[in-house]
Amino acid sequence: MSDTFQLDGAAVPFEPGQTVMQAALAAGHYIPHLCYHPEFKPHGSCKLCTIKVNGRTTASCTMPAEAGLSVESDIEELNALRRTLVQMLFAEGNHFCPSCEKSGNCVLQALGYDLEVHATGFRHLYPDRPIDASHPDILLDFNRCVLCELCVRASSEVDGKNVFALAGRGITKHLIVNSESGLLKDTDIALTDKAMEVCPVGVILKKRVGFSQPIGERRYDQRPISAQALDDAPRQTGTGGSCAACEDPS
Amino acid sequence: MTDSLETAAHPENLRRVAIDPVSRVEGHGKVTLLLDENDRVHQVRLHIVEFRGFEKFIQGRPYWEAPVMVQRLCGICPVSHHLAASKAMDMIVGATLTPTAEKVRRLMHYGQMLQSHALHFFHLCSPDLLFGFDSDVAKRNIVGIVAAYPDIAKQGVLLRKFGQEVIRITAGKRVHGTGSIPGGVNKNVSIEERDYLLKDIEQIVTWSQESVGIARKLFEQNLDLYNNFGRFKAHTLNMVRADGAMDLYHGGLRARDMDGKTLFDHYDYGHYWDVIFEDVKPWSYMKFPFLRSLGPETGWYRVGPLSRVTQCDFIPTPLAEAERKAFMAFDNGKAAGATLGFHWARMIEMLHAAEQIRELLLDPDLQGNELVSKGVRQERGVGVIEAPRGTLIHHYKVDDNDQIVRCNLIVSTTHNNQAMNEAIRQVARQFIDGKKLTEGLLNHIEVAIRAFDPCLSCATHALGKMPLEVELLDAEGARVDMMTRNTSGALCDFAN
Numbered sequence: 150m151s152d153t154f155q156l157d158g159a160a161v162p163f164e165p166g167q168t169v170m171q172a173a174l175a176a177g178h179y180i181p182h183l184c185y186h187p188e189f190k191p192h193g194s195c196k197l198c199t200i201k202v203n204g205r206t207t208a209s210c211t212m213p214a215e216a217g218l219s220v221e222s223d224i225e226e227l228n229a230l231r232r233t234l235v236q237m238l239f240a241e242g243n244h245f246c247p248s249c250e251k252s253g254n255c256v257l258q259a260l261g262y263d264l265e266v267h268a269t270g271f272r273h274l275y276p277d278r279p280i281d282a283s284h285p286d287i288l289l290d291f292n293r294c295v296l297c298e299l300c301v302r303a304s305s306e307v308d309g310k311n312v313f314a315l316a317g318r319g320i321t322k323h324l325i326v327n328s329e330s331g332l333l334k335d336t337d338i339a340l341t342d343k344a345m346e347v348c349p350v351g352v353i354l355k356k357r358v359g360f361s362q363p364i365g366e367r368r369y370d371q372r373p374i375s376a377q378a379l380d381d382a383p384r385q386t387g388t389g390g391s392c393a394a395c396e397d398p399s
Numbered sequence: 400m401t402d403s404l405e406t407a408a409h410p411e412n413l414r415r416v417a418i419d420p421v422s423r424v425e426g427h428g429k430v431t432l433l434l435d436e437n438d439r440v441h442q443v444r445l446h447i448v449e450f451r452g453f454e455k456f457i458q459g460r461p462y463w464e465a466p467v468m469v470q471r472l473c474g475i476c477p478v479s480h481h482l483a484a485s486k487a488m489d490m491i492v493g494a495t496l497t498p499t500a501e502k503v504r505r506l507m508h509y510g511q512m513l514q515s516h517a518l519h520f521f522h523l524c525s526p527d528l529l530f531g532f533d534s535d536v537a538k539r540n541i542v543g544i545v546a547a548y549p550d551i552a553k554q555g556v557l558l559r560k561f562g563q564e565v566i567r568i569t570a571g572k573r574v575h576g577t578g579s580i581p582g583g584v585n586k587n588v589s590i591e592e593r594d595y596l597l598k599d600i601e602q603i604v605t606w607s608q609e610s611v612g613i614a615r616k617l618f619e620q621n622l623d624l625y626n627n628f629g630r631f632k633a634h635t636l637n638m639v640r641a642d643g644a645m646d647l648y649h650g651g652l653r654a655r656d657m658d659g660k661t662l663f664d665h666y667d668y669g670h671y672w673d674v675i676f677e678d679v680k681p682w683s684y685m686k687f688p689f690l691r692s693l694g695p696e697t698g699w700y701r702v703g704p705l706s707r708v709t710q711c712d713f714i715p716t717p718l719a720e721a722e723r724k725a726f727m728a729f730d731n732g733k734a735a736g737a738t739l740g741f742h743w744a745r746m747i748e749m750l751h752a753a754e755q756i757r758e759l760l761l762d763p764d765l766q767g768n769e770l771v772s773k774g775v776r777q778e779r780g781v782g783v784i785e786a787p788r789g790t791l792i793h794h795y796k797v798d799d800n801d802q803i804v805r806c807n808l809i810v811s812t813t814h815n816n817q818a819m820n821e822a823i824r825q826v827a828r829q830f831i832d833g834k835k836l837t838e839g840l841l842n843h844i845e846v847a848i849r850a851f852d853p854c855l856s857c858a859t860h861a862l863g864k865m866p867l868e869v870e871l872l873d874a875e876g877a878r879v880d881m882m883t884r885n886t887s888g889a890l891c892d893f894a895n
Contacts, residue, residue, distance in 0.1 A: 245468075247467075247468075247471050247575065248460075248464055248467050248468035248471060250463070250464065250467075279459070280459065280460075280461075280802070282461065282800035282801055282802050283800060288461055288801070356461070356801055357463060357492075357581075357801065358463075359461065359463045359464060359580075360463060360464075360466075360467055360577045360580050360585060361580055361585050361771070362585065363571050363577070363578065363585045363586040364570075364571025364572055364576060364577055364578075365571060
């Protein structure tokens, strides 16, 4: 019998080496997250999965599960902070959901709906981020980047190509393409790369297929991201888990 | 003189009266009148005071985004922009539409025509038409209509609802859907969806026919007023099918002068710029299109239901065609040239849309699975559609990276810009000139504007081209500095 910890009053079993996030998802408990992906090493940067462990805040995707922990996640104090984080992400980039082809399949948008973010809350920064349409089959719309680094990790760890990187510091931090020209056309990225699958928002897009999925059939049209995660996450422990929020809809 | 009240010779001593905002129209506009001490009118202008700028900020975006993004310039007839942009993108991807794609799009468009015309006639204009132009202003609104004519109000609401449901089923949402994509559509119409619409369609056709009857009755009851209110002669522009029939989705351009002489017919809209050009005036954000062959002074024209119904050779659905014939013959053809004839023509089109929906719903092609096609990629795409308010032109140039590098939108209301100004000048001459102003009299100006069903928010996009004037005033109101930007974009500082 495995050890357990308490998550919002429920006992959650875990295997040695699992994080709180991994154990929670495997047991069917949803913790909001954006930069976490079960196939990659935890990143801990978006902070949406912040929990309170024995009264102290920490990221659930990096926090090792331990027997007897008392974890709080679905409480108004943390959900209010999560709403603020999502608001800041919306204000920092140029997210125009009405004309975005990722709408309905976008994790950031789905989190916004699920966390009941009704207004952006902050003055928009309107950064100037030209798109890179140089590649014949792939479009990069940097306006929507949330700096989760999933593409960086996928390209490096799975594809072995290092197509993407983050440059700059603080508010000027931004996604770049690793080529001499800085353009995607001068990289060896391919449509079949893992980096093409993992973007939670509408940055890395296959060209000429936008809006081909009807409204009503998009991933988050029917059920909120939290419900999908609870329904879809595998119940067995010890596998590292998976959830709807982490998988590319295409 | 068509522009005799456009600019007063000596505005400095005239009194300015503004109708701001113009109410019960889509978007924001105002009317200014300059009057002398004897209440004689010297200048009348319809100003469009809002600015949208879609022509500029679509630049750089991928072409497949255009049908979804550009429709956001309007919440009333977004389907028109959705489809006009899609038609332009069909040219970009070299597509010839499959029967399913074209019929789903047509169904979407007729749903749009139905809901928009119902909205305009019942929600926006019926208070003027049923209560009177200078009736009690407290009652002259949709709430007053609901109280006095509950059956008519209900009919209007349900007609619009049905049109919105057609849009929802074909586009995915009632407003701002995504159903139409470059080269086709992203869904067909299922049997269940078809049957859901079929159960109400007979009622919708009947109500639409009764609506034409309401418009006719208004003319019969107020013959002199309705025939002559804001009446003026205008050239016309509209799209017709190859056999001359009314076709609101596709066809060639037909232009006739004010005496009915054909200027061009079945013109390939892919080269519209050879026959239509746009003028800019310093007092409005809206451009002034004109027929090139006639020039900017006299080449302005009228688009929309009145032009379409009077200039097509026939309407290809039986009930609407019978109503068209009755309209054209009414009072020896006088209603067909009246500004308020717009309302009657609009209801005939609504009936036509209802009949077309009924016909399409029975077409098995709606359930087809071949949704998208493509061919040889092109650099330039032009899409034209007859939107509820008139001919709508979308024109894009796309580069090798699939990015839009140029966009020109000539929106229905823009075509009607000079015609609307002419209508309100006529009304000013007929009803305002020399009279003591009252709210009811000023509403006559708005009644003339509403006849065109303008969508002012759709019509203003020429970022970087519009002349602007900025004045710096001191505390006493004296001008300290003034800066203008002319139509070529050059700045002039008048103080230095």
